[in-house]
Amino acid sequence: xxxxxxxxxxxxxxGIGAGLVEAFLHEGYNVVATSRHVSQSLTALPRLVLVDxxxxxxxxxxxxxxxxIKHFGTIDVLVNNxxxxxxxxxxxxxxxxxxPWCRPIYWASFTSPxxx
Numbered sequence: 001x002x003x004x005x006x007x008x009x010x011x012x013x014x015g016i017g018a019g020l021v022e023a024f025l026h027e028g029y030n031v032v033a034t035s036r037h038v039s040q041s042l043t044a045l046p047r048l049v050l051v052d053x054x055x056x057x058x059x060x061x062x063x064x065x066x067x068x069i070k071h072f073g074t075i076d077v078l079v080n081n082x083x084x085x086x087x088x089x090x091x092x093x094x095x096x097x098x099x100p101w102c103r104p105i106y107w108a109s110f111t112s113p114x115x116x
Contacts, residue, residue, distance in 0.1 A: 004028060004029060004030050004072070005028075005029050005030070005074070005076040005077065006029060006032065006068055006072040006074050006075055006076050007020075007024045007029045007030070007032070007076065007077035007079065008033075008034065008064055008065075008068055008075060008077070008078050009021050009024065009031060009032070009033050009034070009079045009081060010034050010035065010055045010064075010078075010079065010080050010081050010082040011034075011055075011080075011081035011082035011083055012034055012035050012038050012042065013033075013035035013036070013037060013038045013040070013041035013042065014035075014041060016081055017035065017079075017082075018041065018042065020079055020081065021033045021042065021048065024077075025045075025047060025048060029047070029076075029077070030047045030049075030068075030071070031047060031048050031049070032049045032050075032051060032064055032067050032071070032072075033050055034050070034051040034052070034055055034060065034064045034082075035055075036052065036053065036054055038051065039052050049067050049068070049071050049072075051063055051064045051067050
């Protein structure tokens with residue numbers, strides 16, 4: 001199946017991520033979709049592989065890459081759409097509370113994609 005391009009989409013279970021999965025499939029891409037519970041939101045297809053996992057964890061990133069290579073033989077596009085939501089008003093964040101809170105975001109946004 002390496003004759004088609006392959007896209008990995010993180011944060012694929014809903015919203016923009018789910019829309020991107022649909023658009024890539026419509027354009028003829030193979031897609032590896034990942035989020036914490038993507039298999040509860042989407043249905044696997046011959047050109048759509050689902051990987052449940054927290055992309056902020058290195059093991060999940062490795063599993064996603066392995067799934068792309070195993071099923072499609074290539075990775076051509078990475079869309080890092082994963083996000084984290086913390087239920088707290090913006091005005092209540094301080095330097096003390098936001099620095100530790102940012103570490104998972106830094107890992108998911110900068111370190112994890114470089115692991116792919």
